[in-house]
Amino acid sequence: MLTILGFLMIVIFMVLIMNKKMTPLTALILVPVLIAVIAGFGPDLGGMMKDGVKEIALTGVMLIFAILYFSLMIDTGLFEPLVNVILKAVGDNPVKTTIGTAILTTLVSLDGDGSSTYIIVVAAMLPLYKKQGMNPLVLTCIVMLAGGIMNILPWGGPTARVMSSLKLGHTEIFVPMIPVMLIGLVWVFFVAYILGVKEKKKIAKHGKYTNYSKLDIVGDKDAALLRPKFLLINLILTIILLTVMILDIIPLGIAFMIAFCIASIINYPKLKDQQKIISKHAGNALSVAGMIFGAGIFTGILNGTGIMHAMGNSIIEIIPKSWGGSLNIITAIFSVPLTFFLTNDAYYFGILPIITATGDQLGISPDILGRASLVGQASHLLSPLVPSTYLLVSLAGVEFSDHLKFTLKWAIGSSIVMLLGALALSII
Template structure:
């Protein structure tokens, strides 16, 4: 019963946003509430939603102030040298631009934080896509694919959860995944090349894409806000912020809040200019923040009602006993839908222990199942349950439903490539 409700809830959500019958925010908030009330799960719905919002609060704060901080840095011109360098390298060539997007995302993703990766890469690459008249959905697709592979880094989140859940180190879980990540990145570059060639042909035949949103992070350049003399100061402040993030000195949301306030005072001593910055980017920050807290309500109801756990257990129960010896491959295959429909916490702390307990009776080492469970990360970032996904589409000025439809087949391709490579290499 709970499993049916859960899949029904997510299916309705996906259909409504892909057909543009509802905005993601409205769907995230209203669908779980309505279904919970109809199915009799509503008596404690207030506490469920509150718990979900509290769980995601720091993430929401982080994204709001990350947008404000990086938007401010874009206004000051901090990223202009990087953008100019990329423009010089790629020229007016869509193929080079898509390959450059894949390379830049792969490098920036080394910090392990998806949100900062999206902010930096979109800020650097979107002006190029606009200049060349390229479809911004290609930008979000490539960033998502490259980010999904790099998300396997130990400090990226999923791998850390696997190591924590199985009480193992990075040598057993992560190190054997390195060849697989390399193959995954090669696939991403192949996709980037294919999309670049297709877009180049489309532009020659139909002309430039010009339906950009006015709400993307690049916006219109206001030369009065440029601060070229403070570029070193701003770079040091940004590097300091990244250091704080990597060392986990203070919560990242608070770090971004402090950094934004410092950057505002340093670059714009006049309070009128500080207010101008906030007003200029408040709409974008609020739009993302709203969706993040909406996602908190959605996941709060899924978690607190036991729906998420039931969905995972049902999928495990479907596996025939005759296929027990193929548990590692089944785990890898199932990790694709499970990491899409469940949060990483629900999957790695709720489902993976059940799989490893089963594997123990069959003589399958837990590290093999741990590595198999990471294969699905190639498409995980496309999930509507990942908060940073809404940040990406908002920054690029594209619709979430359009992004989902455009990227889905390529994300599934990533998962298939990763699965086949894992089997051939023998790491699962």
């Protein structure tokens, strides 16, 4: 019963947002509340939602202050030299622009943090897309595809969860996945080339795309806010912030709060200028934070009602026992929908141990199944349960539903390519 309600909840949610009948925020909150009430969990809803919001609170704080910090840095002109270099390299060529987007995302994603990657890449590339009249959905698609592959880095999250869940090291899980990641990146660059060619033809035939949102953080520049004299100081502060993040010295949300306050004082010592910065970017920060806390309510209800666990177990149970010898392939295939509809914590700590226990009975080692479970990460970042996805679409000024429809087939393609590559190289 719980499994049916779980899939019903997800189907209703996806239909509502893809057909633009509700915003992601309202759907994230109202759909699970309705399903939980129908299932008889009404009296317990308060506690479930509270737990879900508490779980995601630090992420919400981090994204709010990440937006404020990097928005401030964009206002000061920190990324202008990078944008100018890229502009010079790509010229007025959509194909070079899309490939440049893939390269930049891959390099910036080495820090393992999706939120900062999205902010930096969109800040650098969206002006080029605007100038050339390219569809921003192409930008969000390429960024998500490259970010999904790089998310497999040990410090990116899912791989660390696999290693922790299975008590294995990076040499057993991550190192063998490096060739698969490279194959995945080749696919991303191929997609970037295809999308670039399509945009070039579309612009030549129909003219430039002009329907940009006014809410993106890299919109019209305010010359009064530029601080070229503080370029080196701002660069050093940003490098320190990223170092703190990589070394995990303090919680990232706290690091962004401190960094934003320091940057505000250094660049805009006058109180009215500090207030101007906050007011200018508060809309973006609030809209993203709202969806983050909405996702917290969604996952809190999924976990609290037991729906999430029931869904995972039901999917495993439908696999015929005669297919046991192909459990590695089945794990890789099912990792795509499971990591899309479930959180990484739910999948890697709740479902993967069950899969590996089954594999142990069939003589399939846990490291193989652990690597197979990472294949789905190529499309995981498209999930409505991933907070940073809302940041990406907000920065680029596109609708989540449009981004999902545009990117889904390419993301599934990434998972298929990685699966075939892993099988061909006997990595899973």
